[in-house]
Amino acid sequence: MDLLNDLFRSPPWEAMRVGLHLAFALALLFWLWQALRLRAAVSLRHLARPRAWLLPAVGLLTLALVAILTYQATWQLGGMARPQFIAFMQLHDRRQFNPAHWVQRGRILDRRGRVLAESHNRDGAAERVYPYGPVFAHAVGYADPRFGLSGIEAIANRALNGATLQSLGDWGELGRQVLTQSKRPRGQDLVTTLDAELQQLAVKRIAAAKPVGRGAVVILRPTDGAVLVLASVPGFDPNRLQPTVFTGADATNPLMNRATQGQYPPGSSFKVVLAAQALETGFHGRLDCPAEGYTTSSRYRPIRDHEYYEAKRAGRAWAGHGPLDLSTALAKSSNVFFAQLGILGGHRAFAATGQRFSFNRSIAFVGGPSGTLRLQSARLEPIPERDRYGLAQAAIGQGRVTATPAYMALIAAAIANEGVAMRPRLLRDRPPETLTRFMSADTARRLRVMLRGAVSEGTGRGIETDGLEIAGKTGTAENPQGASHSWFIGFAPASAPRLAFAVLVEHGGYGSTVAAPIARDLLLKAAEQGL
Amino acid sequence: MMSRVTPTNLEDFWRLRAPERQLLLWALLIALLGYLMLLGAQTKEGLDVRLSALIPLLVFMGAFVSAHLSLVLARFRGDQLLLPVTALLSAIGLMAQARTGLLGAGALHGSKLALLPLGVALMLTITIAGRQGRYRLAARATWVWGVFSLLLMALVLVTGQRYRGAVYGLGLITPTELLKLTMVLFTAAFVDQHIKRLSRWRGLLPPLAPHWRLLLVWGALLSMLLLQRDLGLVLILGLTLIAVLAAGTRQPGYLLYGLVLGGAAGAVLIRFFSHGLSRVEVWMNPFTDPTGAGWQVLQGLSGMYAGGLWGEGFSEARPRYTPIAESDLIYAVWAEELGFAGSLLLLLLFAVLLTRLLTLAARARTPFGLMAATGVATVLSVQTVLNVGGVTKALPLTGITLPLISHGGSSLLTVFASLGLVLAISDGEPVKSRAKTSAPKVAPKASKTSKATNMPDVYRVGYGLRRKGGVKPVKSSPQ
Known part of the structure; x- marks a missing residue:
């Protein structure tokens, strides 16, 4: 017994241990072979001939066992391709030797190769580091053993875990990991x-904006x-994820992705939608825009232009815009004009426009290997036929209409x-996809000219910059x-837009x-980079 | 017509059973290797190996060596593969249970140690008592098996304790395991008695009249099992009933109707049993409640994933994170430690065992033997598939033990008893007694027609029980 104990504690035991396991497996195989070979010797001559159902029965049993083994292999050997499973093990498996704890997730890079997320080894466990901190909190998201996955970390989880088997090389890598029991599977960048x-820059400027x-x-x-x-x-x-991040639900909640999920009244920026509708339905000519504004019924407060309020505040009188055409009204952002335009078009045309512009939808980004991000479009309940004031308000982006910044972009x-709206895309290697056509090419071209006018001589003239053509x-x-x-x-530049x-x-x-x-400064920065 | 001399004296039987001996010795060697691996791992945890650690292995070896010797002494001419493969699977069960800590230091209780030899002894008793056709005595006791099953079930229902969502039994003994044997015997005996009427279908319709008593007993039993929420056992027994009926009467229609009706009943029942429904839901998507309902199967799978293709081997990292490792999820433990390769080997062994059981069933010489063996083979096959399938998430987890591997006295003893029965059946029928049957002239003719017409009556060849004295079969039956 002492001999045995000494043997187990001696250094060569480790090698012997492996050899013993090998011998065990080989002996089992040998036994199986022998059992087959000795079949003649153990044949049962004194028994009846086998009934006809024996073969199908054995076949069924074999099939069941093979099916189970195959399925087992998809977990035991190919578990890497199951992101939920990997996430479960990263969270709940206390076996130190489980490879899930050692997954070196791939890095997430920006378009110029700057690192947005990478994995380090710390104390034997993989640790995820985000060099830009809160800047990419929503877009890149997080991969945390306690809180799970979000953002790009979630939609590309399989690729980051090294689990997308697209090329032959990927399969080879999986095979290598399975055979060698590699404890450090490495994901794809x-x-x-x-x-x-x-x-x-965008985050800095927004955070600095008052109030x-x-x-x-x-x-x-x-x-x-x-x-x-x-x-x-x-x-x-x-x-530094804290549970408190996930508890707040008020307007200041940092967890909410305001870009894709934040519903805000779009105000005058929504007038481009009405302008598109008017162009599509063949509107031309002028609408009178008096200073006293426009309302659908004397019971409702008239909708007026902002110049009226400015003049009133300054104690001046304002004569009103008078007759305006679409282009000028858009440049001057006339509420009176667009409220009338909305009523003129009517409920049905407005509803059709909503349909065409994918209102009340959740629009998917171009999908990643294991999911996709989504953005909410504009939200607008159907306006009843008798609610004309509601329609007039919606036409100027107020009242019941809200939209997310991503949708407006x-x-x-x-x-x-x-x-044509292209599907938003976050992963460089995913091919572009067309989402839908919002308006005819002709309408789009004419709107482009009008929106250029809104900056060159309209409400946006304060940011007019040479060379940017915003x-x-x-x-x-x-x-x-x-x-x-x-x-x-x-968008800019107006003649051949590169950025919206x-x-x-x-x-x-x-x-x-x-x-x-803020938009101008971002465009300047982009122009510096040759975008 | 061959005239091979049938072994008569002990020497002949010693020689006859050489293949069994050879396979058994190899199995014991494999067990020794495995045990060394086991002890080596134990040392890694800082424990000294003491002489007493060898006791389970010695007990195991002693049990199977004496089993072989007993069979030779009893002039047993039945199957020679069943004993060695049972020994191998028992050895694996021993190792797996040692790894889950059941046989570790301090856990070496007499009762646990005695279980294996007790099971082997039970198997031998049944084999030797039932050899040379005497197992057919069991067919006379149809209603003993039926009434015993029902009473047992009622007793469990009244006194049982709830454990893991289902009623299991008295303390930690699960008497319902016994049903796997007694119901097989009841069904086989009943069908044996009414085989002619049961085989006579009217077109596409099975005869209903002769069925009612069978259906009554089965209906009562299955509804009690459902009350108990033991869905796994309902599944095992239901499939067994169908298989036995179809094999015994040679009417595949029983299989078809049974599967269709059973499937429909299952689909309806599963809606009414929250227990069953939740199990199916967990099976479909364990990640909706990973730390609750999905925990067991996901932890098992995690262990298996950690094991990978080759596993870590038996080493210091014990599989202590797998829940209910020693019984339901023992397959996960094995697959974690010895990897996918190890589980492949284990399933190959199971394939050998189950295929052999099916072969012996398909070659039985009497309808009762055929049905009883078919029943045992079906029970063990379904049990194996359900357990392994449940652990690997290929099927819903049903809380069924893995035959011969899982810890559990009732389960183990029932399996050994069932194997003993099949061994007894594989011994065939007494040849000499044929001369004493009432229709000696019909017999040889019938044996020839047996292959041609497939008439159940030909089973009657050699029917007749020896009431006393050893039987000395002189010649193998004409084939």
Whole structure:
């Protein structure tokens, strides 16, 4: 016995242990072979001939066992391809030797190769690090053993865990891991379409905006849907996730992705939708826009232009715009004009426009290997036929209509792309997909000219910059929570758009003075980078 | 017509059973290797190996060596593969249970140690008592098995304790395990008695009249089992009933109707049993409640994933994170420690055992033997498939033990008893007694027609029980 104990404690035992296991397995195989070989010897001559059902019965049994083993292999050997399973083990498996704890998740890179997320080894366990902290909290998301996955970390989980088996090489790698029981499976790096510099600037500017420093910025390429900036402020630090992040549900909640999920009244920026509707339905001519405004019934407060309020505040008189055409009305952002335009078009045309623009939908981004991000479009309950005032209000982006910044950016992008909205895309290697056509190419071209006019000589002229050729629409959205939300959506350069954007600053005030300059600075930065 | 001399004296039987001996010795060697691996791992945990640690192995070896010797002494000419493969699977069960800590230091209780030799002794008793056709005595006791099953079930229902969502039994003994044998015997005996009427179908319809007593007993039993919420056992027994009926009467229609009716009943029942429904839901998507209902199967799978293809081997990292490791999830423990390769070997052994059981059933010489063996083979096959399938999430987890491997006295003893029965059946019929049957002239003719017409009556060849004295079979039956 002492001999045995000494043997087990001696250094060569480790090698012997492996050899013993091997011998055990080989002996079992030998036994099986022998059992087959000795079949003749153990044949049962004194028994009856086998009944006909023996073969099918044995076949069925074999089939069942083979099926079970095959299925078992998809977990035991191919468990890497089950992201939920890996996540479960990373959370709940206390076996130290479980490879799930050693997964070196791939890095997440921005379009220029800057690292947005990477894994380090610390004390034997893999630790996820986000160099930019809160800046990419919503877009990149987090991968945390306690809180699970979100953002790109979630939609590309399988690739990051090294689980997408697309090429022969991937299968070879899986085979190598299975055979060698590699304890450090390594995931694939993932290149996104995001631009770290632009995103950083966007977050910085929104956070600095008065009075609350909350808002969102979305910048994307109209031609292929590549998202360069997807910023939501405030963020949270994915390096230091706390349970408290997940509990707050009020307006200040940093967990909410304001860019894709935040529903805000779009205000005047929504007028581009009405303008598109008018162009599509063949509207031309002028509408009278008097100073006393427009209302559908004397019981309701008239809808007036902002110049009226400015003049009133300054103690001046204002004569009103008089007759306006569509282009000028858009440039001047006349509420009176668009309220009338909405009523003129009628409920049915407005509902059809909503349909065409994918209102009340959840729009999927181009999918990742294990899921997809989604953005909410505009939200608008159907307006009853008798509610004409509601229609007039919706026509100027107030009342019952709300929209997310990402959706407004999508509209701007569609105008810039001959009326076609491309599906937003975060992963560089995913091919572009067409989402839908929002308007005809002709309408889009004419709107492009009008929106350029809105910046060169309309409400946005404060940000007119040589060489940028910005086209866009400001928005100043009244809301019950406080000061107006400040919007600016558009694209640049107007003649051949390369970038489309939407900027929202919560309670920022005028779109022309708060959101628009942020957009301009971002475009300047982009231009520096040759975008 | 061959005239092979049938072994008569002990020497002949010693030689006859050489293949069994050879396979058994190899099995014991494999057990020794496995046990060394086991002890080595124990040392890694800082424990000294004491002489007493060898006791389970010695007991195991002693049991199976004496089993072989007993069979030779009893001039047993039945199957030679069943004993060695049972020994191998028992050895694996021993190792797996040692790994879950059941046979570790301090856990070496007499009762646990005695279980294996007790099971082997039970198997031998049944084999030797039932050899040379005497097992057919069991067919005369139809209603003993039926009434015993019902009473047992009623007793469990009244006194049983609830454990893991189902009523299991008296303390930690699960008497319902016994039903797997007694119901097989009841069904086989009943069908044996009414085989002609049961085989006579009217077109596509089975005869209903002769069935009612059978259906009454089965209906009462299954509803009591359902009350008890032992869905796994309902499944095992239900499939067994169908298989026995179909094999005995040679009417595949029983299989068809049984599966269709059983499937429909199952689909309806599962809606009324929250217990069953939740198990199915957990099976379909364990990740909706990973730390609750999905925990067991997911932890088992995690262990298996950690084991990978080759496993860590028996080492210091004990599989202590797998829930109910020693019984239901023991397959996961094995697959974790010895990897996918190890579980493949284990399932190959099971395939050998189950195929052999099916073969012996399909070659039995009497309808009763055929049905009893078919019943045992079906019970063990379904049990194996349900357990392994449940652990690997290929099927819903039903809380069924893995034959011969899982810890559990009632289960183990029932399995050994069932194997003993099949061994007895594999011994065939006494050849000499044929001369004493009432229709000696019909017999040889019938044996020839047996292959041609497939008439159940030909089973009557050699019918007749020896009431006393050893039987000395002189010649093998003409084939």
